[in-house]
Amino acid sequence: MPTRLHFDEADYLNCRFAHSALWETQAAAHMLKRPDRQVYQRPWLRRTRGRAAAMDLTPLWLLMPQRGATPGWLCPPPTTSAADFEEEIAQLRASDPLAAREDALRSLKANPRALAAARDRGWLRQPARMLRDVSDVLEQIWTSLIEPEWLRIRTLLEADIAFRTRRLAEHGLGELLPEISAQCTWQAGTLTVQGRTDHERHLGGQGLVLMPSVFVWPHVISTFEVPWQPALVYPARGIVDLWSEPAAPxxxxxxxxxxxxxxxxxxxxxxxxxxxxxxxxxxxxxxxxxxxxxxxxxxxxxxxxxxxxxxxxxxxxxxxxxxxxx
Structure with missing residues (x-):
């Protein structure tokens, strides 16, 4: 099933690249839940196995259905080109609890067991507790698993953005987007992304945030619901060699x-x-x-x-x- 994103003239002017520490943090949690996504992360998994096993990731996993969308407030597109984790997690903690509950329900309903567990935790009655629980887990993942490797991860993301920016200057958006993934096609101002949902959105002058990610492989995540800016999250180039060590000082x-x-x-x-x-x-x-x-x-x-x-x-x-x- 495809997602179709329709561009108009203003959208071409408002496309931009960005990377996000918060996105990588939650994407790592998602990857830990999905063995099929772990092919290129095995060295990192070996290094962090003990620390990851000591964490209870259940609050995050409840909001990450295998089929269905993760709530937008959990990992919104960054508003800057290189989002800082501390700023992003502060914004997440300040989310409107009632709006967060409604967004979370769309994810929880995709898994009846997750919905029942959320009720047991009191999340639906006290959505502020849900925000606190999820934010606390994200901070633990960042501090223990992601921050120690952030320089390496950030470097790969920035190298991807530098490469894609050159390709954009040389060939234009219509050729760049299909290069990002075999799931993407471009025709007459419409980006089509093959996936598990059938969705259509006119960008309406907001443009598109293009976000490379280390942990999203092999999928491409397309679009975010209103009020967030539409985004395309795709596997960064070079993840095959990401965790290899240099051969010389x-x-x-x-x-x-x-x-x-x-x-x-x-x-x-x-x-x-x-x-x-x-x-x-x-x-x-x-x-x-x-x-x-x-x-x-x-x-x-x-x-x-x-x-x-x-x-x-x-x-x-x-x-x-x-x-x-x-």
Whole structure:
């Protein structure tokens, strides 16, 4: 059964990429419930088996039917390009309890046992308790299972977004979307996503949030109900090698990859710095540092922002990953 998302002229202008720490946290919980989704996560599962076994994930799993939608308030599309977990979980805790209950009921009714368990927990009478219970579990998962690996995960997500952004610039949205997944097709301004639900939505100028995910494989999750912005969550590129360890020390590999000058510049940016400041610190000519910064920025390892009359350079998530092991 397909989901059809219809674009108009304003929607093309409002499509954007984002990744979300909260989404990855709840998606990891969903994956732990579904052995068929665990193929590429086995090294991570082995490392976290003891910590995961010590948790009671039942409150989350009750809202994750095998067939049917997870409540939108549990993992809404982020409003920024790189959502911070602490901000997202605070927003979840502040959700309207009555609206959350109505949304949760749509998921609970897909599984009579889950509905009965929710009643036993008092969730339907006291939806604020449901929000508290679910938020507490999400925080436990984040702290114990996801945050220790977040640099690695975030780097993969940001690398996917950088790749897709280039593809979008080169080929346009109509070619990009079918590349994301074999489940996606594009024709005459309509994105069709094959899945288990039959759904149709006119985006109405909101555009589409494109979200790579580590834990959603092999599925593509399409659209969110009103009031959330429509979104397409898809498996990030490179998850096959996500949990593999580097074959050599990171600093030596970094030097061989980039050369000693660029490696030194990248490694020195633990905090934002200017060209002049880096040149003094590294005892290099400002022109050499400027050249290295330009190449590193073009490669997606650095970003630049203006602060008054100065331009500050800082590492991106990808840049952090390349220096993390050193």
């Amino acid at each position: 990171a600093r030596a590999t970094l030097t061989r990859l980039l050369g000693s000058g660029r490696a030194a510049v990248l490694a020195s940016l633990d905090a934002p710095a200017t060209t002049t400041g880096l040149a003094r610190r590294l005892d290099l000519a400002p022109s050499s540092v400027s050249s290295h910064l330009s190449v590193l920025r073009e490669a997606g390892l650095l970003s630049a922002r203006r602060h008054g009359r100065q331009v500050l350079y800082e590492r991106t998530g990808l840049g952090d990953a390349l220096t993390a092991g050193s």
